[in-house]
Amino acid sequence: MRIGMLTSGGDAPGLNAVIRGAVLTGTTVHGHEFVGFKDGWKGLVEDDILPLSRHEVKGISKQGGTILGTSRTNPFEGRGGVDRINEVMADNRLDALIAIGGEGTLAAAKRLTDAGVSIVGVPKTVDNDLDATDYTFGFDTAVGIATEAMDRLRTTGDAHNRCMVAEVMGRHVGWIALHSGMAAGAHAILIPEQRTSLEQLCEWVLSAYDRGRAPLVVVAEGFTLDSMDDPHSERGLDAFGRPRLGGIGEQIAPLIEERTGIETRATTLGHIQRGGTPSAFDRVLATRLGMASIRAVNERLWGQMVALRGTEIVHVPFQEALGKLKTVPQDRYDEAALLFG
Numbered sequence: 467m468r469i470g471m472l473t474s475g476g477d478a479p480g481l482n483a484v485i486r487g488a489v490l491t492g493t494t495v496h497g498h499e500f501v502g503f504k505d506g507w508k509g510l511v512e513d514d515i516l517p518l519s520r521h522e523v524k525g526i527s528k529q530g531g532t533i534l535g536t537s538r539t540n541p542f543e544g545r546g547g548v549d550r551i552n553e554v555m556a557d558n559r560l561d562a563l564i565a566i567g568g569e570g571t572l573a574a575a576k577r578l579t580d581a582g583v584s585i586v587g588v589p590k591t592v593d594n595d596l597d598a599t600d601y602t603f604g605f606d607t608a609v610g611i612a613t614e615a616m617d618r619l620r621t622t623g624d625a626h627n628r629c630m631v632a633e634v635m636g637r638h639v640g641w642i643a644l645h646s647g648m649a650a651g652a653h654a655i656l657i658p659e660q661r662t663s664l665e666q667l668c669e670w671v672l673s674a675y676d677r678g679r680a681p682l683v684v685v686a687e688g689f690t691l692d693s694m695d696d697p698h699s700e701r702g703l704d705a706f707g708r709p710r711l712g713g714i715g716e717q718i719a720p721l722i723e724e725r726t727g728i729e730t731r732a733t734t735l736g737h738i739q740r741g742g743t744p745s746a747f748d749r750v751l752a753t754r755l756g757m758a759s760i761r762a763v764n765e766r767l768w769g770q771m772v773a774l775r776g777t778e779i780v781h782v783p784f785q786e787a788l789g790k791l792k793t794v795p796q797d798r799y800d801e802a803a804l805l806f807g
């Protein structure tokens with residue numbers, strides 16, 4: 467078979483391990499050939515291809531980013547659409563496409579599969595917000611980077627007796643905040659799933675401060691104080707019409723300072739969380755997902771994606787991944803909150 471591959475949406479550490487896992491399994495075990503599309507759906511619409519043989523994937527599992535490039539391009543906009551994509555697939559003599567991406571990518575892949583394009587998916591997001599898979603690769607690395615950053619914030623916070631606010635990614639879910647906050651021993655973790663009042667937040671901050679600690683507050687970018695209508699967004703919408711989040715840390719830091727009198731600083735970790743070397747956990751998960759995507763192609767499981775359930779890799783329909791966000795359950799938050807303040 468001839469198989470096209472693309473990586474689309476925000477990058478996540480582990481993308482290259484998926485590509486390597488798929489290409490090595492496909493070429494050495496099944497005799498498949500591969501073509502890479504550059505910069506996600508954009509490369510497919512523009513027929514911008516890259517060679518993808520065993521040689522190109524040599525030693526790439528440990529590299530961050532993606533050797534194929536990525537973008538947040540909607541394949542139905544501009545010159546795109548089903549006819550154009552079928553034309554490019556035919557011109558390249560492709561039997562199947564493996565699309566590696568998050569919610570936006572998988573939604574586009576579903577639309578294309580419904581129209582007859584042969585696609586299997588590999589879920590990807592540092593946010594860990596896809597419901598049909600227990601974990602996505604990239605999440606473990608992002609949590610590790612955020613935890614290390616918070617350990618550093620704590621030492622400078624201790625030195626100055628300041629309250630430190632660390633803003634992490636996650637879009638509309640609080641997984642990165644919950645895990646990195648727990649790992650770093652934060653005094654408050656603010657997540658989108660739990661609206662919180664400024665009063666409650668300041669109680670936690672003061673309680674830690676009064677014990678002689680420099681309070682660490684972790685806030686997910688999608689968090690809203692109970693006095694706010696929507697998550698803080700000041701950078702417009704992305705290509706799929708979703709608000710670009712970020713900046714809530716800088717919003718709440720002066721409020722904490724004003725109300726508690728404790729000098730407070732905010733740090734937004736931003737894209738540092740998505741860069742650099744993937745953790746060993748993410749490399750293994752990504753490699754297994756890449757290998758499983760070839761099994762899905764062999765079995766012609768179009769419209770399905772590979773996913774992690776417990777320790778097993780399974781196949782699930784795109785629809786299951788798109789139905790709803792995997793949010794932080796109440797009991798996971800309550801458990802963490804027992805240690806706040």
Ligand code: F6P
Nearest residue numbers: 476591592593635636637711740
């Ligand atoms: O979905 C992954 C993610 O990193 C989110 O956590 C964040 O809101 C968004 O992507 C940032 O997108 P961009 O890289 O386009 O700024």
